[in-house]
Amino acid sequence: EAQVTQNPRYLITVTGKKLTVTCSQNMNHEYMSWYRQDPGLGLRQIYYSMNVEVTDKGDVPEGYKVSRKEKRNFPLILESPSPNQTSLYFCASRRTHGLETQYFGPGTRLLVL
Amino acid sequence: EDQVTQSPEALRLQEGESSSLNCSYTVSGLRGLFWYRQDPGKGPEFLFTLYSAGEEKEKERLKATLTKKESFLHITAPKPEDSATYLCAVQESGAAGNKLTFGGGTRVLVKP
Numbered sequence: 001e002a003q004v005t006q007n008p009r010y011l012i013t014v015t016g017k018k019l020t021v022t023c024s025q026n027m028n029h030e031y032m033s034w035y036r037q038d039p040g041l042g043l044r045q046i047y048y049s050m051n052v053e054v055t056d057k058g059d060v061p062e063g064y065k066v067s068r069k070e071k072r073n074f075p076l077i078l079e080s081p082s083p084n085q086t087s088l089y090f091c092a093s094r095r096t097h098g099l100e101t102q103y104f105g106p107g108t109r110l111l112v113l
Numbered sequence: 114e115d116q117v118t119q120s121p122e123a124l125r126l127q128e129g130e131s132s133s134l135n136c137s138y139t140v141s142g143l144r145g146l147f148w149y150r151q152d153p154g155k156g157p158e159f160l161f162t163l164y165s166a167g168e169e170k171e172k173e174r175l176k177a178t179l180t181k182k183e184s185f186l187h188i189t190a191p192k193p194e195d196s197a198t199y200l201c202a203v204q205e206s207g208a209a210g211n212k213l214t215f216g217g218g219t220r221v222l223v224k225p
Contacts, residue, residue, distance in 0.1 A: 042200075042216060045212060056209070102147070102159070103159070104157045105156050106156050107154065107156050
């Protein structure tokens with residue numbers, strides 16, 4: 001089954017404790033992206049990657065890091081999480097070229113205390 | 114700056130009561146407009162892509178239309194299972210990374 005998976009689905013942590021949210025897709029998509037979704041602000045892009053070893057900032061990159069060492073994986077790293085990073089996070093993927101459909105993962109709900 | 118505005122924010126319908134959701138956008142050149150459905154606690158699920166003014170697409174009780182400044186998602190004779198948040202997103206020509214800009218969504222509740 002074609003899908004985007006994320007882990008963990010739920011995470012409670014404390015300020016400053018480094019964490020990684022994994023994202024994996026099995027559709028051989030070149031493009032992957034991370035979004036956060038907050039009430040009243042909608043979905044905002046954090047980082048995206050056009051292909052392996054190619055990443056770039058989205059609209060709200062501060063406090064986040066990403067890496068793209070393999071085509072299927074695109075982890076989101078919070079080196080020193082803060083309470084304002086409490087949010088619902090989505091990973092997405094699609095083919096790079098043309099107006100391709102973007103597929104979303106199930107989401108990771110993060111609470112930073 | 115790209116802007117995508119959806120209205121209304123929330124919509125309560127009786128089963129069978131048709132209605133329309135609006136997505137207005139301002140971009141310098143539209144490459145495509147996307148509609149997604151999002152159920153609580155889940156990721157957005159793709160519904161439609163519209164490319165040019167005048168285009169229409171249908172899927173079951175949903176029909177999406179596009180003009181030069183806005184898109185409408187028409188829900189005909191809705192059922193309770195159509196309850197969800199509907200998201201609109203635009204992709205601007207030449208946007209860095211072919212970025213999608215999302216609207217805030219419309220929460221639809223269909224009561225039996």
